[in-house]
Amino acid sequence: xxxxxxxxxxxxxxxxxxxxxxxxxxxxxxxxxxxxxxxxxxxxxxxxxxxxxxxxxxxxxxxxxxxxxxxxxxxxxxxxxxxxxxxxxxxxxxxxxxxxxxxxxxxxxxxxxxxxxxxxxxxxxxxxxxxxxxxxxxxxxxxxxxxxxxxxxxxxxxxxxxxxxxxxxxxxxxxxxxxxxxxxxxxxxxxxxxxxxxxxxxxxxxxxxxxxxxxxxxxxxxxxxxxxxxxxxxxxxxxxxxxxxxxxxxxxxxxxxxxxxxxxxxxxxxxxxxxxxxxxxxxxxxxxxxxxxxxxxxxxxxxxxxxxxxxxxxxxxxxxxxxxxxxxxxxxxxxxxxxxxxxxxxxxx
Ligand SMILES: O=C(O)CCC(=O)C(=O)O
Ligand SMILES: [Fe+2]
Numbered sequence: 001x002x003x004x005x006x007x008x009x010x011x012x013x014x015x016x017x018x019x020x021x022x023x024x025x026x027x028x029x030x031x032x033x034x035x036x037x038x039x040x041x042x043x044x045x046x047x048x049x050x051x052x053x054x055x056x057x058x059x060x061x062x063x064x065x066x067x068x069x070x071x072x073x074x075x076x077x078x079x080x081x082x083x084x085x086x087x088x089x090x091x092x093x094x095x096x097x098x099x100x101x102x103x104x105x106x107x108x109x110x111x112x113x114x115x116x117x118x119x120x121x122x123x124x125x126x127x128x129x130x131x132x133x134x135x136x137x138x139x140x141x142x143x144x145x146x147x148x149x150x151x152x153x154x155x156x157x158x159x160x161x162x163x164x165x166x167x168x169x170x171x172x173x174x175x176x177x178x179x180x181x182x183x184x185x186x187x188x189x190x191x192x193x194x195x196x197x198x199x200x201x202x203x204x205x206x207x208x209x210x211x212x213x214x215x216x217x218x219x220x221x222x223x224x225x226x227x228x229x230x231x232x233x234x235x236x237x238x239x240x241x242x243x244x245x246x247x248x249x250x251x252x253x254x255x256x257x258x259x260x261x262x263x264x265x266x267x268x269x270x271x272x273x274x275x276x277x278x279x280x281x282x283x284x285x286x287x288x289x290x291x292x293x294x295x296x297x298x299x300x301x302x303x304x305x306x307x308x309x310x311x312x313x314x315x316x317x318x319x320x321x322x323x324x325x326x327x328x329x330x331x332x333x334x335x336x337x338x339x340x341x342x343x344x345x346x347x348x349x
Contacts, residue, residue: 057174064279193301273308
């Protein structure tokens with residue numbers, strides 16, 4: 001993967017899609033897309049409602065994704081995040097490169113972190129903020145103006161952590177695990193120490209969207225992801241087997257006003273012993289609109305091992321996975337990408 005440099009192809013003024021950004025049609029069309037209005041619809045769940053636990057449980061089992069409303073994140077804050085992210089990506093490339101992600105580091109500006117796994121380039125750029133407190137990377141680009149950007153992102157991280165804690169609690173309750181049991185598994189109690197990553201994604205308009213991909217298909221590695229997407233621009237798609245048995249299709253999740261998209265990540269699949277499925281998703285690009293998204297990914301504290309929760313084994317199930325910390329899991333993913341979950345499966349008894 002060539003490093004980003006000043007002679008890097010400028011996606012924002014492109015009139016064609018170069019070979020290095022052209023993906024094989026067999027990859028882009030590995031599954032048909034669900035037609036408008038066709039197929040199962042993604043649940044929209046008011047997470048402040050008393051019915052949230054059972055609805056979330058059902059959604060995590062059958063889709064691995066749902067829309068959350070009633071989350072309490074002010075629309076103004078979401079607008080501020082979008083505005084600040086747009087300002088950041090609108091800076092000249094040389095300025096953004098000043099804050100480029102350095103080898104071995106997570107935070108900073110650059111190609112989508114997934115790029116390492118693919119021979120072709122994706123039609124997007126990103127800015128990663130690992131741990132809300134480590135916002136100093138932004139200081140490199142905006143010596144004078146970074147404080148507004150940092151204030152907004154810090155505020156957003158804080159709010160996201162609160163929502164993630166609430167969601168995790170509801171998800172665990174839907175598995176029959178209460179707060180005390182979750183605490184014993186090192187989860188809810190340690191949320192203050194939880195590791196978190198905020199990934200800002202920018203998908204410039206693309207002159208030939210049918211040839212390119214904004215973000216290639218993947219699952220998220222953490223416990224859960226809270227995704228904000230620009231209003232009015234489609235891009236996010238999930239892979240879904242209709243009715244659990246029917247055909248597998250790419251289903252578009254249009255942005256719904258005020259709603260956030262919640263993804264089950266690989267660690268939650270491990271924790272739930274496969275009751276919840278981490279959702280495979282991707283982002284397609286548009287010829288007409290420049291789309292942004294902000295993915296907040298939360299995982300356990302650095303040293304906490306995640307394995308299937310023991311209470312789930314009481315009904316005679318065997319644990320499917322061995323326990324791993326998030327960094328250990330990321331290490332395995334760095335080698336095996338899509339096959340990482342397979343590698344940590346225990347031998348069948
Ligand atoms: O932009 C999107 O809709 C998806 C982003 C995403 O999957 C990610 O950042 O992990
Ligand atoms: Fe993702």
